[in-house]
Amino acid sequence: MWIHNLCRQLRPKKTVEIGLAYGFSTIYILAALHENGMGSHTAIDPHQPAYHEIGLRHPEKLNMADAFSLIRQMSVPALVDLHRKDEHFEFIFIDGNHRFDDVLVDFILSSEVCAIGGHIILDDMWVPAVQKTVSFVRLNRKDFVEAQSPIANVAALRKIAEDTRSWDPQSICIWTIWPSVELRTLQRPGGCLGRLRDYSCFRPAAAAVKAQDELATLGPRRQPT
Numbered sequence: 001m002w003i004h005n006l007c008r009q010l011r012p013k014k015t016v017e018i019g020l021a022y023g024f025s026t027i028y029i030l031a032a033l034h035e036n037g038m039g040s041h042t043a044i045d046p047h048q049p050a051y052h053e054i055g056l057r058h059p060e061k062l063n064m065a066d067a068f069s070l071i072r073q074m075s076v077p078a079l080v081d082l083h084r085k086d087e088h089f090e091f092i093f094i095d096g097n098h099r100f101d102d103v104l105v106d107f108i109l110s111s112e113v114c115a116i117g118g119h120i121i122l123d124d125m126w127v128p129a130v131q132k133t134v135s136f137v138r139l140n141r142k143d144f145v146e147a148q149s150p151i152a153n154v155a156a157l158r159k160i161a162e163d164t165r166s167w168d169p170q171s172i173c174i175w176t177i178w179p180s181v182e183l184r185t186l187q188r189p190g191g192c193l194g195r196l197r198d199y200s201c202f203r204p205a206a207a208a209v210k211a212q213d214e215l216a217t218l219g220p221r222r223q224p225t
């Protein structure tokens, strides 16, 4: 399995997986850690009882129980806790809830606990929600580059830097409204930004002042007749 090969190649110190289920991925990850002679694996999943706790048996059978832990929580509180503890992982496998908002939030929180040089793997690229999340990362997260994956159903993203995007609503607006358009095109004379020039109108406060000024030029409001 490809995640086994990747774990062999990357030799991660710490790995985490969102969604344990019957623990098939865990077997391959633990086998790689065993062969590497180092590393520990954490699974996050609150629903092991629904799988008759089978996912937990593999680490014991592989004599890897010491290198394995399960966090019986939903991914959001679990990842937030790991972030608070300043934990970092070199290999993160996202395979939990496959709704768009959950996959996106799993990625965002995983990116906080991903070591620089570490990989986030998203399983099930056939699911539109996963494709959308990967598309968002490609367009917006320049702190990640896509790594080659021999399997079309999996996306591999390598963290190469910290996320240094501006929080400023002005720049956020530009990237949110025209995420796929080159800024240079917009800034050309006659281009959108060229024509707008004063794009302080993106700022809600500035827009409100402008609206007030425009209202003032109209004179007092008349009662409808």
Ligand SMILES: C[S@@+](CC[C@H](N)C(=O)[O-])C[C@H]1O[C@@H](n2cnc3c(N)ncnc32)[C@H](O)[C@@H]1O
Pocket: 017, 018, 019, 020, 021, 022, 023, 024, 025, 026, 044, 045, 046, 047, 048, 073, 074, 075, 076, 095, 096, 097, 102
């Ligand atoms: C597709 S299965 C995981 C399969 C497993 N990774 C494998 O390859 O064998 C999805 C798992 O995600 C778990 N899950 C669903 N929502 C979750 C969430 N918000 N946080 C953590 N786990 C979740 C489910 O309980 C289920 O066990």
